[in-house]
Amino acid sequence: MILRALRSLLRQPAAPAIAVITLALGLAISTALFTVARDVVLRPFPIREQDRVAAIWSHVPSRSVPHLEITYAEYELIRAQAKSLEDMAALSAANFDVVMNIPDPVQVRANFVTRTFYPLLGAHAQRGRLFIDAEHTPKSPNSMLISDRLWRTLFGSRNVIGKVIDVQGTQCTIVGVLPPDLNVPAFADVVFTMEPNFINASEADRNNSVLEGLARLKPGVTLATAQSEINTICARLESVNRDQYGGVRKKLIPFVNEVLGTTRPAMITLFVMSLLVLAIATFNVANIFVARAVTRQRDLAIRAALGATRSALLRETLAETTLVALFAAAIGFVVAQGAVLLLTRVAPETVPRIDQVHVSLTTYLFAAAASLVVALLCAGVASLRRGGWMSLREDIDRAHAAQRSRKLLAILAGVQLTVALVLLTSAALMMRSFASISSIDAGFSRERVLTAQLPLPGAPYSDAAVRRRFFATLLDRLRSAPGVSAAGATLIRPLELEVGWDWTYTAEGQTADTQVKNPLANLVAITPGYLEAMGIPLLRGRAFNDHDNEKSDKVMIVGRAFAMRHWGTIDVVGKRVKSGKLDSDKPWRTIVGVAGDVRYRGLMVDKLDVYHPYTQSPWTPQYVALRTTVSPRAAEATLRSIVKSMDPHVPVAAVRTTEDLVEAKIAQPRLNAWIIGVFAAVSMLLSIIGVYAVLNYAVRNRVGEMGVRLALGARGNDLLRLVLREAVFVASGASIAGAIASLFVTRVLAGFLYGVARVEPLTLLAVVVAIIAAALAGSVVPAIRASRIDPVVALRDGTSWR
Amino acid sequence: MPLIRTEKLTKTVPQGHGRLWLLRDVDMHVDEGEFVSIMGPSGAGKTTLLHILGMHDADWEGSFTIDGTKIESLSAKHRADLQRRTVGFVFQSYHLIDDLTVAENLDVPLRYRDVPKRERESIVADVLDRFRIVAKKDLYPSQLSGGQQQLVGIARAIVSNPRVILADEPTGNLHSDQAREIMELFRTLHRGGTTIVQVTHSEENAAYGDRVVRLHDGRVVR
Structure with missing residues (x-):
């Protein structure tokens, strides 16, 4: 059956080749984004039951302070009294820089954690061990953990457990290497124990807002319940120290949201958009197979008359769509590998776990599964249209069947254009947002200024x-x-x-x-x-x-x-x-x-x-x-x-020009804008191909009708207009549907936009014009063909054009 | 002066290294108000001649005039204009447009002749009435019998009030009762002064006309 399907595809290879290429593009984009989204946001962190872990921050609503660190005193109080929490931990709210002399000075980012930190996460060391209780006391030996990144880059993956390192003049012992994807504390390369700094510390230090809290909720406790209890507990602090804690409230943020920040919604949005591109490619392939089914209708009707069951015919179509999908998956997978490599290179280092993105077995499985779903859908749609054609009557039934197919294809093309419009609107808003961010005056000169850190x-x-x-x-x-x-x-x-x-x-x-x-x-x-x-x-x-x-x-x-x-x-x-x-x-x-x-x-x-x-x-x-x-x-x-x-x-560290400082901040919005821009460009291209396929099919099926119209007095231009009008009709419907859909989709994008309204009438208008232009571009060739139909030939056999 | 005249009308198409003669030195004429039947065996060149008379085909040699206008000297644009003013066409397979209703099918030739909408509606209503198909004006071709479809096909041919109707085997797809009704309709139109040229295999249908032009191997047989 596979060989027969291959032979059938090769008999008229142009359409299947277009199907393979368009589907490969869609699969490449969605597979690449799936891989990045999987490794950055979907894969669980190496901690126990991460859904029960939340970050604790302060905020001061009465003074419009949305985000404030907590104090060590608050940490101790909440930990001692909160009944909704299984445990609580704290870490430095921001990393700080230390100089390690090994023997040359090297600046690395460090953090402090409490004794409860790693037990709360349920994390384990990759090598050596985590901190023990004795190391969390004031007179403990100076121990430290190092990140996987530091272990690989600075120590060449050698055995470093027990190695003593000079850190800012203090001798510290490496007791363990953290697992590679434990991104907490984010981007810290060395971790020390916190308690030695706070036990016996002054009241001022204990009440200094410098920490981030981390809580593990008891099973069944909601964030809102825990937050309410913690605010009640902290109200006691407010009553005894109004200067420090007046108006301060606590907010709990799910651990995953805290660690991934805006990367999570951004990545998921991009992944969903990549699926939209795949959907457009799927519609294209479905279009092609519906058109093939119509042109092979007589052949299929004969097979049916000879005893082929509907399921047998479906299997034949499925074999063809599966072959196309698998070829596309193979090409798409290769392209996806390149795209993943490119994305990991150009993504800013602030994207969590971007260095751990890699193509793996699940990437293959995604590409294969997506391609099989596409094959099934396309075979299903093509067979759906074939249901009423199991007849050898060639006149009226056939004309009606072709007419119904034209409507189905027009709907498919309309859906493609609708999705393209949504993507194009999103891209336009993201690009305008990026332009707004790029044009922000940071307040300092971006030319001829060099900065460096001297810890x-x-x-x-x-x-x-x-x-x-x-x-x-x-x-x-x-x-x-x-x-x-x-x-x-x-x-x-x-x-x-x-x-x-x-x-x-x-x-x-x-x-x-x-x-x-x-x-x-x-x-x-x-x-x-x-x-x-x-x-x-x-x-x-x-x-x-x-x-x-x-x-x-x-x-x-x-x-x-x-x-x-x-x-x-x-x-x-x-x-x-x-x-x-x-x-x-x-x-x-x-x-x-x-x-x-x-x-x-x-x-x-x-x-x-x-x-x-x-x-x-x-x-x-x-x-x-x-x-x-x-x-x-x-x-x-x-x-x-x-x-x-x-x-x-x-050490002279972190040498940056002021231009570099600004560039680092616009890298993420620029990448988002670029990715969505590529999606939009690809979807436009696929839509043009889709409209072309639909109208080309329509013109082929209407050659006879075109001949009649010519015989009745139509000019070539009348037929040209007839085809273009059909394209504009489809594009207009898509524009209305797309504009409505965009209003919902851009609501999701609102969090990533700056200096741009979620609804921009001019942007929407420009996008609608672009969609109609794309539809017209796709219809030009079929329209010109229609205008050149020879009425004599068309009337004679109804299938020819000059 | 005849309405239509051809002199040494010749049509060839390439075949292998040489050319295939479809029409050779065809001399014929059709007077105003005449009903002429073109007959001949399959491959004689009847339909080819009809398409040339209908100005669908401009690739021929010789001379062809309509109402004194030399067609060979006209540009494509002027030829198309003349065609719209002069010719109505009836097809063997009716060739109604499937997704248009009866009334909309009748509207098509008028639309291509840039007749204003209000005027078109009036003309279509008249023709529907004349052909007694008012009740069917909102039906689609698939809802009509073959005879009814051809009735609409003829109505569509005359709706723009052409000087001549060219009919290509108008009863070829109809059974005998329906065929007779259609030929009676042609006779009525003819008696009303319409010039008709039909291609037919049927001697019975040819008998409805004034005169027969016989073709054989692309030549007029006297």
């Missing part, structure tokens, strides 16, 4: 004065270096982290009632020269200088939005602001300058910026910024050489 190793730099001296000397030397026109240092560079130093403050003249509504400001400690080096405009007043030191009056620079919020003007030099609430005993700081707003925590995150001189801040700079007169990359060597000459143990 000072522990022991020699434990004193703040030593750290400040290091930076002062370094900046002096950099400013006199060739190719450097300005240099400065900062606690945090823009777009580095989504968290930062939140500052509670009181503006002079505020009452307790107005102060409590102040949002948390974004605090940045900077050196003189930083604003100039970064190209952050100074709108009023002056920048910091060397006279702003520990002994001088406390000063600050505020961002434009800060000034406008509190005084409605940027002429605020001389106004005063202090740390803490109204009754705080902290000294007033005088505003000496107003700077342009900078997007520190994300391109789409608005915060109020305040700058303190590094000499008047407990925080030491960690990043340098150089404005260069040459290519910023050329200045990297100068920076490295100067740092090395000052202290060879200080």
Whole structure:
């Protein structure tokens, strides 16, 4: 049967070849996206019953603070009292950088976890062991776990258990290697125990919001129940420490959502869209097989007359569709492998588990299963149309059957165009959103600015004065270096982290009632020269200088939005602001300058910026910024050489131009836009082929009718219009259906859009025009053929065109 | 002056290294109001001649005039215009358009002649009435018998008021009773002054006409 099917396909190979190619495209796209979605979002994490695990964060609704870290005190209280939780753990809300000397200094990302952390997850070490209880005590030996990535890249997969490493001047022992896909804490390469830092710590440290909570709910307990109980428990803290906990509430986020963030809905949306592309390809193949069934109707009718049962005929068609689908699957699989490789290369490293995406047996199974489903569907649709044709009468029955098939094919083409319109609308919105994000003014110069992180190793730099001296000397030397026109240092560079130093403050003249509504400001400690080096405009007043030191009056620079919020003007030099609430005993700081707003925590995150001189801040700079007169990359060597000459143990890490910083933030939306753009382009192409196939079939079947129309006085142009009108009719129906469907689909996309309305009439109109243009493009060749029909030949045998 | 005149009308098609003669030096004429039957065995060139007279086929040699206009000297556009003004066509297999109703089928030739919609509706209503098929105006061809379909086919041919009706074996697919009814209809039209040229195998049908032109191997046989 397979050989007979192959022979049948090869007799008229053009249509099956088109079917194979279009289906291969659809299968390649959906298989590639399935593979990525499976490994990034669908595969369970290596933890026990992940559905019962949730992250715990704070938020302050009354002050519009949507996301705040929890404190160690809260962790202890919730863990001790929450009856809805099986257990609770905590980890550092953000990774921090440490320098490992092995023996050259290497900067790695680190995190702290509580004793309950790994037991709560039910995780196991890949090599060695996890922490034991003794290591969570203040006098414990310094133990650490390392990530699979660090083990492979830095230690070459050698046995490292028991190896002692110098970390910031402290000797630490590697006790275990974490499993490769344990993405918690995200992107941390080394993990330490947390308790030694907090047991015996000051009250201030214990009440510092720096942690992320993790809870395992008891079986049957819902998130809402647990959240309600935790808020009740934390209300007790609020009553005893209103300054710290006033208005603070807790929110629980399912573990998977917490770890995967927006990647999960984005990936699932992309996967569903890839299935839509596959659906379009399937409609194309169904079209082709319906058309084949009609042209072979006489042959099939003869077989039926000779005793073939309907199931026997269905099997024959199924053999053909299966062959086409399997050929397509083979080609699609090869293309999918390339696409997976490409996606993993171009995807930003912030996509969780992207490095673990690989083609595997389930990828094969998906491609094979999808192709078999397509084969079954196509055979089913083709046979459906054949049901009423088991007749050898050639006149009326046949004409009606052909007419019904034309309607079915037109519906299939209409559905294709509808799906294409939805994809095109989505792509247009994503691209416009990407354009909006790309055009955001981050507030600093993107040209000729180089930044780098200089994490000072522990022991020699434990004193703040030593750290400040290091930076002062370094900046002096950099400013006199060739190719450097300005240099400065900062606690945090823009777009580095989504968290930062939140500052509670009181503006002079505020009452307790107005102060409590102040949002948390974004605090940045900077050196003189930083604003100039970064190209952050100074709108009023002056920048910091060397006279702003520990002994001088406390000063600050505020961002434009800060000034406008509190005084409605940027002429605020001389106004005063202090740390803490109204009754705080902290000294007033005088505003000496107003700077342009900078997007520190994300391109789409608005915060109020305040700058303190590094000499008047407990925080030491960690990043340098150089404005260069040459290519910023050329200045990297100068920076490295100067740092090395000052202290060879200080690593120059995370070297980025400001352009790189922005690029890293737009990589994900750009990738999303590109992927959906490719889907839309492919779906358009497939739809054009689909419309072509339908109209070509229609014209073939209507040659006789066209001949009659010519004999009745039609001109070639009349027939051209007849075919084009059919295309426009199908496209118009698809446009209405697609526009309605788009309204629902773009609701799903709303979370990924920035600066774009979910319903954009002009975008929709442009997409509708594009769909009608695609339908017309697909109909051009059949229409021209129709216009060239020779009436004599058409009337004689009804099947020919010039 | 005859309405239709051909002189040395010749039609060939390529065959192998040479050419196959379908019509050779055909001289004939049809006067205004005449009913002429073209007869001959299969392959004699009857239908080929009819399509040339209907101006569907422009690939021939010789001379062909309609109402004094030399067809060979006309551009394709002018030939098509003349065809629309002059010719109505009736087919052996009726060739009604399946997905149009009876009334819509009658409307098609008028539409291609750019007749305004209101006028078209009036003409179609008249013809439906004249052919006594008003009750069937909303039926589709598949709902009609062969005789009824051919009745509609003839109605469609005359709806645009052509100078001549060309009928290609109009009763070839009908049984004898229906065939007689159709031929009676042609006779009625003829008596009303319509010029008719029919291709037929039937001597009985030919007897409805004024004159017979016989073809054999592409030539007119006297």
